Amino acid sequence: xxAARPLDLRLPGRRQISLSAPASASSAFExxxxxxxxxxxxxxxxxIETPFGLGRCSGTxxxxxNYSVVFTAAHCINTGGPHGRWMDFRWVxxxxxxYGQRPFGVFPAKWIDTTRQWRTTGSENFDVGAAVxxxxxxxxxxxxxxxxxxxxxxLKARQVFDIHGYPAEEPFDGETQQICTQTPFLGHDARxxxxxxxxxxxxxxxxxxxxxxxxxxxxxxxxxNSVTNYGYGDDPDTDFGAYFGKExxxxxxxxxxxx
Amino acid sequence: xxxSTLSALIACALCLLPxxxxxxxxxxxxxxxxxxxxxLRAKLHMRPPGHGFxxxxxxxxxxxxxxxxxxxxxxxxxxxxxxxxHGKRNPLEELLGFKQSVTAYVARGTVTERRIAASFGKFxxxxxxxxxxxxxLESGPRRRCRGADHFTSRLGVFLGGVRxxxxxxxxxxxxxxxxxxxxxxxxLDCSSSRHRFSNRRARPVHGGPSFVPTVLAASRRHGVSSLxxxxxxxxxxxxxxxxxxxxxxxxxxxxxxxxxxxxxxxLVYNEALTRATITPPKPFHGTGTYSAASDGxxxxxxxxxxxxxxxxxxxxxxxEFKATLxxxx
Numbered sequence: 001x002x003a004a005r006p007l008d009l010r011l012p013g014r015r016q017i018s019l020s021a022p023a024s025a026s027s028a029f030e031x032x033x034x035x036x037x038x039x040x041x042x043x044x045x046x047x048i049e050t051p052f053g054l055g056r057c058s059g060t061x062x063x064x065x066n067y068s069v070v071f072t073a074a075h076c077i078n079t080g081g082p083h084g085r086w087m088d089f090r091w092v093x094x095x096x097x098x099y100g101q102r103p104f105g106v107f108p109a110k111w112i113d114t115t116r117q118w119r120t121t122g123s124e125n126f127d128v129g130a131a132v133x134x135x136x137x138x139x140x141x142x143x144x145x146x147x148x149x150x151x152x153x154x155l156k157a158r159q160v161f162d163i164h165g166y167p168a169e170e171p172f173d174g175e176t177q178q179i180c181t182q183t184p185f186l187g188h189d190a191r192x193x194x195x196x197x198x199x200x201x202x203x204x205x206x207x208x209x210x211x212x213x214x215x216x217x218x219x220x221x222x223x224x225n226s227v228t229n230y231g232y233g234d235d236p237d238t239d240f241g242a243y244f245g246k247e248x249x250x251x252x253x254x255x256x257x258x259x
Numbered sequence: 260x261x262x263s264t265l266s267a268l269i270a271c272a273l274c275l276l277p278x279x280x281x282x283x284x285x286x287x288x289x290x291x292x293x294x295x296x297x298x299l300r301a302k303l304h305m306r307p308p309g310h311g312f313x314x315x316x317x318x319x320x321x322x323x324x325x326x327x328x329x330x331x332x333x334x335x336x337x338x339x340x341x342x343x344x345h346g347k348r349n350p351l352e353e354l355l356g357f358k359q360s361v362t363a364y365v366a367r368g369t370v371t372e373r374r375i376a377a378s379f380g381k382f383x384x385x386x387x388x389x390x391x392x393x394x395x396l397e398s399g400p401r402r403r404c405r406g407a408d409h410f411t412s413r414l415g416v417f418l419g420g421v422r423x424x425x426x427x428x429x430x431x432x433x434x435x436x437x438x439x440x441x442x443x444x445x446x447l448d449c450s451s452s453r454h455r456f457s458n459r460r461a462r463p464v465h466g467g468p469s470f471v472p473t474v475l476a477a478s479r480r481h482g483v484s485s486l487x488x489x490x491x492x493x494x495x496x497x498x499x500x501x502x503x504x505x506x507x508x509x510x511x512x513x514x515x516x517x518x519x520x521x522x523x524x525x526l527v528y529n530e531a532l533t534r535a536t537i538t539p540p541k542p543f544h545g546t547g548t549y550s551a552a553s554d555g556x557x558x559x560x561x562x563x564x565x566x567x568x569x570x571x572x573x574x575x576x577x578x579e580f581k582a583t584l585x586x587x588x
Contacts, residue, residue, distance in 0.1 A: 187483040190504035190511035193365045196332050202483050202506075234581050235480035 029178035035096040041146040043164040044095035058165040060215035063148035064256035067141035072213030074114035077129030081122030105136030125197035127229040130255040150223040153249040165214025180205035198243035205239040316439025330370035335377035359542040360516035362568040387419035404449035471587025499539035514567040
């Protein structure tokens with residue numbers, strides 16, 4: 001798995017999330033010392049076997065009646081737009097991943113979906129996806145093995161977030177879980193105004209490729225309220241995520257209803 | 260210069276802009292005039308965003324400015340610019356609605372066939388209703404279209420209230436009535452190509468010299484604000500484009516400036532690509548100098564600026580800019 005590359009750098013048409021210089025300390029990711037602790041193990045790395053090689057993203061286990069829902073970025077599920085391609089290859093979620101280790105096992109996806117608008121328009125304002133995973137080799141359901149966050153929709157944009165993920169581009173290597181703690185909402189991307197749908201969110205956090213899909217949590221890390229979508233190469237300190245509105249709620253209910 | 264060449268230039272420019280390079284196709288500014296967007300979409304092989312309509316009307320303001328209100332989808336744009344006189348018009352200016360530079364204020368709002376409404380915070384508010392009056396115009400049919408092959412424009416008047424005042428009062432307008440139109444569909448999906456190749460048959464490829472333009476790009480971005488300059492030299496002509504974007508709470512402000520000039524004097528660079536100087540024409544001012552050291556460090560300095568409505572002489576150089584210079588071999 002160490003050979004995996006950030007998926008977001010492999011997909012044509014994606015903005016690259018890459019760093020050309022170390023980020024300022026104010027927005028720096030910090031390594032989570034022990035990703036197997038209760039608060040951190042709901043976050044994990046996603047590995048996808050594509051014809052182009054092994055890609056990777058980040059994701060979060062979310063509480064649902066089927067105990068098996070993972071939230072991530074839509075572009076880790078489908079390339080987006082009317083001609084989008086599904087990532088219906090081998091797609092696995094590894095909670096608490098560190099240095100190639102799988103402390104809670106591997107949870108392969110059996111169902112993937114994105115917001116409807118992502119599939120029809122590819123709009124960045126709807127870049128949210130979900131997967132329903134099967135049991136790990138020990139026969140455990142995901143949320144029973146590692147727990148899950150709550151999920152909230154329709155909240156005001158002005159929140160203070162903890163940003164989680166497995167950035168794999170320099171200066172990171174994707175082998176450790178990273179967190180930007182208590183990062184306040186900065187504003188909306190100006191370009192977000194040009195596409196239909198809820199305006200996306202910006203926070204101060206130096207994400208790189210591989211962090212896509214990483215959870216943005218509020219309320220002390222207990223409630224998922226966005227996921228990392230993209231950044232700009234000429235401003236590595238700013239991370240953009242989708243607003244969780246009605247369409248994301250519909251996605252959650254679809255995923256939660258999968259048996 | 261023919262419009263097709265210019266639009267290709269712009270399309271190349273957008274492809275090469277650092278942050279736009281890998282941007283989602285929907286990132287073409289909706290604030291830009293429809294013809295600008297349509298050209299770019301066509302050149303970048305983008306799928307039109309579907310059926311719909313566009314409502315628009317224009318008001319005259321002081322200092323020669325016009326204010327155009329455009330409603331499309333759930334986006335309302337107030338676009339401020341100063342039209343060029345007819346004698347100075349060229350195809351490039353047509354891409355920005357016959358303006359050298361525009362400032363667009365973008366907000367989410369209500370856009371229906373009967374109404375345009377949006378709040379622009381401290382800048383003002385638009386709330387008008389469309390009353391069809393007069394002719395229904397149909398454009399000439401286009402060929403090789405999927406779906407509609409022509410535009411239908413319904414003329415009429417917008418009644419209600421428009422109150423808008425730019426930063427520092429550089430432009431202000433208050434109106435209760437304006438003539439405008441509602442046009443549908445939003446875009447035509449027509450092919451401009453005379454030849455369609457079949458994918459079922461192999462076809463010969465004729466090799467030739469590579470076409471690699473010289474590009475000098477400089478940008479700065481912090482949080483939800485960015486300023487980008489692109490200089491694109493293709494043959495004897497150089498295109499200069501500046502885009503300034505800023506998110507202002509519940510709305511965004513976008514500024515665009517475009518110009519072309521003969522390459523010989525407006526973009527000068529050495530063979531080693533360690534130094535370049537640009538001197539673009541209006542609405543740009545001054546010169547910008549690019550320098551690259553042997554360790555790869557670059558600087559982008561000089562008194563270069565661009566004038567946008569409401570932002571005269573916005574500096575386009577400085578230590579916070581990241582600059583690159585590339586060309587073919």
